[in-house]
Amino acid sequence: MDKSLEQVGALPRGFEWGAVKAGIKASGKLDVAVARAPKGANAAAMFTRNRMVAAPVTVGRRHLAATGGRVSVVLVNAGNANCATGEPGIAACLESCKAAGDQFGCIFDEVFPSSTGIIGVPLPVEKLIGALPSAAAALGATAAHAETFATAIMTTDTRMKVARATIETDDGPVYIFGAAKGAGMIYPQLGPPHATMLVYLFTDLVAQPTDLREMMEPAVESSFNSISIDGDTSTNDTVLLLASGASGVGLDERVSVAFANALRLVCGSLAHQIVDDGEGVGHVVTLQINGAASYADAKAVAQTIAHSPLCKTAWSSADPNWGRLLAAAGRSGVALDPAATRIWIGAEPVFENGVRSPLYNEAAAHQVMLAREYTITLDLGQGEASCTFLTCDLTEEYVKINADYST
Structure with a gap:
């Protein structure tokens, strides 16, 4: 019990x-x-x-x-x-x-x-x-x-x-x-x-x-x-x-x-x-979107990242491929200025001022992503609105479960 x-x-x-x-x-x-x-x-x-x-x-x-x-x-x-x-x-x-x-x-x-x-x-x-x-x-x-x-x-x-x-x-x-x-x-x-x-x-x-x-x-x-x-x-x-x-x-x-x-x-x-308890989940990822012009904008960015197969598969192997985060945010339909956007994986800075952060440490970011749970933060630099969105990685186990679900 x-x-x-x-x-x-x-x-x-x-x-x-x-x-x-x-x-x-x-x-x-x-x-x-x-x-x-x-x-x-x-x-x-x-x-x-x-x-x-x-x-x-x-x-x-x-x-x-x-x-x-x-x-x-x-x-x-x-x-x-x-x-x-x-x-x-x-x-x-x-x-x-x-x-x-x-x-x-x-x-x-x-x-x-x-x-x-x-x-x-x-x-x-x-x-x-x-x-x-x-x-x-x-x-x-x-x-x-x-x-x-x-x-x-x-x-x-x-x-x-x-x-x-x-x-x-x-x-x-x-x-x-x-x-x-x-x-x-x-x-x-x-x-x-x-x-x-x-x-x-x-x-x-x-x-x-x-x-x-x-x-x-x-x-x-x-x-x-x-x-x-x-x-x-x-x-x-x-x-x-x-x-x-x-x-x-x-x-x-x-x-x-x-x-x-x-x-x-x-x-x-x-x-x-x-x-x-998601099917095949290995990592639970909190997307913290800050600095948006509105809550709707913040949520749109979070949803686009959360639904990106490229982001989700990177998370499954703890690959700090932050370019995928930026690309997903950029296609969310929300106004985005790369020069004003900042990204962190855990507490590790990875992107700022339109380029990779000078403090970016790939090994340290990878270490953060090995944990069962961690947070990815994006600050869009457009306003004061924010959104917290919970998602996960996409693994081979998820594919196996759903490939055979009805048979």
């Missing part, structure tokens, strides 16, 4: 978690995860901006709109994305939600569905529905139950991803628990409702869906919207925040600030865990 679940505060009250094996994953491992709020929960969600979306994304949007942001059950299957499955995929998703509503005693559109796995294969909905009675029996509110939920949603992940936080208030503590999955097809571009990353955030705060959305969006922007493993945006990406209200603690100015900060920390931890 992951010790962090035992040692960091309590789980949020008002929720139960569990998971079972339904035979959807070819491996035979846990593949159906359920989270239940027996008294219901208010919710806010952000979904992929990919125009090709999976059936559960379509249905999840509809259900949140129909209930005004009310969720009683989260139903997740792993091993099948239920994407590019047409109207039969929508029908299967709705069928599973109706069955879950019957099983757990709520209306069907208070069931929030998610799927992750291979695209284009019909969902074996009979297996999912058949597993619901045993899933109901497996529910509980302990750390072990939360762990099974976090484990069952994994696909190519090598370990579960969880994070927790406690907010102390005058009226008592408020707890946050987050569980995530994702290791490949990771470049989330999450927006408001209109291999995959799935994130479920639970809290016992008393909050309305509009309040949750207001605090959720900046937390997502600085975390999940600021990471990339391979530059591919999934069809199923979802972040769901649920508030049971079981703490009895409502929002005032002080609680709002504290909760927003704690939510950012939880989301940041989960985002880092996703990149650190």
